[in-house]
Amino acid sequence: MTKESDSPNAQIVAQEIESLAINEDHSETHDQKITPWEVEGAVVDGAQVAIDYTKLIQYFGTKEIDNELLTRFEKVTGEKPHMFMRRGIFFSHRDLHNILDRFEQKKPFYLYTGRGPSKGHMHLGHMLPFVFCKWLQDVFDVPLVIQLTDDEKFLFKNGLSLEDAYKFSLSTVREIAALGFKPEKTFIFSDLDYVGGPFYKNIIKISRSITGSTAKAVFGFTDTDCVGKVFYPCIQIAPAFSSSFPELFGGRKDIPCLIPCGIDQDPYFRLTRDISVKLGHPKPALIHSKFLPALQGSKSKMSSSLENTAIFTSDTQAQIKNKINRHAFSGGADTLELHRLHGGNPDIDVPYQYMEYFVDDDAFLKNLYDGYKRGEITTGEMKQHCIKVIQEFLAEFQKNENSVTEEDVKKFMDKSYPRHFPLFEKK
Numbered sequence: 287m288t289k290e291s292d293s294p295n296a297q298i299v300a301q302e303i304e305s306l307a308i309n310e311d312h313s314e315t316h317d318q319k320i321t322p323w324e325v326e327g328a329v330v331d332g333a334q335v336a337i338d339y340t341k342l343i344q345y346f347g348t349k350e351i352d353n354e355l356l357t358r359f360e361k362v363t364g365e366k367p368h369m370f371m372r373r374g375i376f377f378s379h380r381d382l383h384n385i386l387d388r389f390e391q392k393k394p395f396y397l398y399t400g401r402g403p404s405k406g407h408m409h410l411g412h413m414l415p416f417v418f419c420k421w422l423q424d425v426f427d428v429p430l431v432i433q434l435t436d437d438e439k440f441l442f443k444n445g446l447s448l449e450d451a452y453k454f455s456l457s458t459v460r461e462i463a464a465l466g467f468k469p470e471k472t473f474i475f476s477d478l479d480y481v482g483g484p485f486y487k488n489i490i491k492i493s494r495s496i497t498g499s500t501a502k503a504v505f506g507f508t509d510t511d512c513v514g515k516v517f518y519p520c521i522q523i524a525p526a527f528s529s530s531f532p533e534l535f536g537g538r539k540d541i542p543c544l545i546p547c548g549i550d551q552d553p554y555f556r557l558t559r560d561i562s563v564k565l566g567h568p569k570p571a572l573i574h575s576k577f578l579p580a581l582q583g584s585k586s587k588m589s590s591s592l593e594n595t596a597i598f599t600s601d602t603q604a605q606i607k608n609k610i611n612r613h614a615f616s617g618g619a620d621t622l623e624l625h626r627l628h629g630g631n632p633d634i635d636v637p638y639q640y641m642e643y644f645v646d647d648d649a650f651l652k653n654l655y656d657g658y659k660r661g662e663i664t665t666g667e668m669k670q671h672c673i674k675v676i677q678e679f680l681a682e683f684q685k686n687e688n689s690v691t692e693e694d695v696k697k698f699m700d701k702s703y704p705r706h707f708p709l710f711e712k713k
Contacts, residue, residue, distance in 0.1 A: 337584060339377055339549070339576055346552055348378040348574065355382065362386045365425050369646050370418050370575065378549060380559070381571040385544045389426060394707070396534075397422055398525050398543040398570070400433035401462075403454035404443050408461050409596035410676070411578035411588035414643065415546050418575070420465050422546065423472070429534055429707055430472045431543075433525050434458055437477040441514040452478050459695045461599055464687035469697035470705055473534060477521055479699070484537070485530040488565075492520040495561040504553050523558045526570040533701045542568040549574040578643060579636055583615035597676060599683060606680065607673050610637060614672070617658070618665035629661040630668075637672035644675050 343350055351374070356367045363386075370376045388395050399415050401408070416432075423430050436451035455476040462474060481489065501507055501516050524530045528541035535541055545555055552574060559569040577587035580595035588596035594613050597606055617635030619625035632638040632655045645651055654671065657663035697703050 337577065342549055343378050346378075346549070346556075348380055348549075348552070348572075349382075351377055351379055351382070351573070355379075358383070358386060362390055363425050368418060368421050369648075370414070370643070372648070373642050374576070375414075375643060376418060376546065376573050376575045378574040379572060380555075381569065382544070382573055384542070385571045388542070394428070394541050395426075396428050396528065396541060396543045397426075397430040398433070398545050399430070399547060400435055400522070400525070401458055402435040402439045403451065403458040404439045404446060405590045405598075406454055406457050407598045407600040408458065409588045409590060409598045410640075410643075411596065412590075413461075413465070413599065414575055414578060415548070416462055416465050416467075418546050420467060422544070423467075428471075429705065430467070431525055431531060431534070432462060432472065432474040433522065434474065434476045435522065437481075437514075437521065438518050441512065441518055448478070452476060456695060459698055460687055460690045463690045463694055463698060464683055466686075467698070469694070469700075469703055472698060473531065473701065473703075473705065474698040475701070476699070480701070481521065484532050485524055488524045488527050488530050489520045491565055492523050492561065493517065495564060496520065496557065500557075504557055519554055519557065522554050523561075526555065526558045526562070527565070527567045529567070531701075534705060534707075539567055542570060544571045544573065546573050546575065548577060550577075579615075579639055581609060581613040581615065581636060583636060584634065584639070597680075599680060599687070601680065603677050603681070606677050610669050610673050610676070614640075614669060616665045616669075618668075619661075622664065625664060626661040629659045630663075630665065632658045632668075635665075635668060637669045640672050641675055644679050 342348075351371060356371060359365075359367050359371070359382075366372075368376075385395055397419055399419050401412060401416075419430055419432075434455040436448075436455045439454075440446055440448050440451045455478070459474050496519070498516065501519065505519065507516050526543055526545065527539070528535045528543070529537055529539045547555070552572065555570055555572055562569050580586045580588050580592075581597070582595060586595070590596065594609065597609055601609070614636040615634070617631035617633065617638070619628055619630060635658065638654060638658065641651060641654070654663060654668065658668055
């Protein structure tokens with residue numbers, strides 16, 4: 287890996303960015319395809335295997351979230367790390383220690399995440415960054431900006447109309463609000479609505495800092511891709527610069543952000559980190575999550591395009607039960623007799639893996655893990671535990687979503703809605 291450069295020379299920056307390209311060299315060399323648009327595990331001896339996250343840390347040049355960092359997080363914030371951090375679900379980072387430094391020093395920063403709404407409802411995998419962001423926002427008491435990339439989905443998803451992409455953005459706001467966010471601290475924007483003014487000025491500056499060859503190297507674009515795809519990364523980079531949001535930060539350029547995201551989104555922000563200093567902005571920090579596995583196993587992630595790989599926020603109690611019983615990959619033995627004799631493998635059992643994302647009780651999970659390995663807990667019993675957990679989670683979520691009003695949606699998306707952050711007022 288080439289060390290990230292702070293050089294102001296545009297040509298040097300572009301060359302270093304190209305050396306970080308992952309789509310072709312790293313993905314294919316190691317048989318893992320991890321890009322912003324495709325996620326697949328390696329193929330070994332003709333069989334697809336689970337995604338190797340240790341290799342991703344090495345290939346992408348990120349840092350593991352280790353016990354030392356978790357200990358410091360708890361010391362600095364006074365909060366026990368979230369179960370996603372304790373269990374290695376958020377497993378990798380770039381400069382998280384810098385954010386902890388700023389929190390200690392009472393210096394401002396903000397959170398930035400996003401969602402590309404391609405359907406009317408999210409699936410469980412889409413919700414993870416938002417669940418984690420809500421917790422981070424509560425711990426740090428900082429603003430959160432959420433970008434809805436309806437423009438990206440229109441450009442990259444064949445058959446999706448611009449009107450539907452925007453409609454899905456509005457329904458996504460309702461779902462995000464149902465997780466407990468408050469408009470006083472959270473600004474949610476559709477690119478189709480918000481691009482303009484200082485935000486667009488940053489986009490243009492960013493676009494002049496990225497060559498066509500760099501975009502092709504980093505994202506794998508080809509000559510057959512539309513121009514909109516090649517330009518789009520500039521739009522996703524812009525929210526990482528505080529001056530894109532003068533209504534929140536008064537035009538300040540010196541406020542960094544922390545970006546919780548899936549590891550597949552890292553190419554956007556590696557690029558951001560290389561050009562940010564050149565453009566007079568601090569580098570964003572990142573914290574990366576693993577993917578919630580598809581129902582069929584850890585070889586790929588949930589997909590909105592494949593109905594039976596995913597559990598959606600709109601699924602009924604019966605649909606949840608049916609999907610887990612029929613489609614969730616099991617780590618159990620071939621027969622009950624063999625399972626009792628040899629036990630199962632919870633590390634590849636999808637129902638157990640899902641509970642790691644939704645059950646905070648470490649002791650309860652350890653009992654399930656050990657009992658399954660000993661053969662005392664059957665595959666059917668593990669699935670029933672998982673069904674109950676997800677049914678309860680989504681029942682509460684759906685109740686909350688039903689209470690979100692059109693007025694609430696407008697408040698989240700109103701750039702002028704009163705949002706007051708004392709730490710962000712320049713002394």
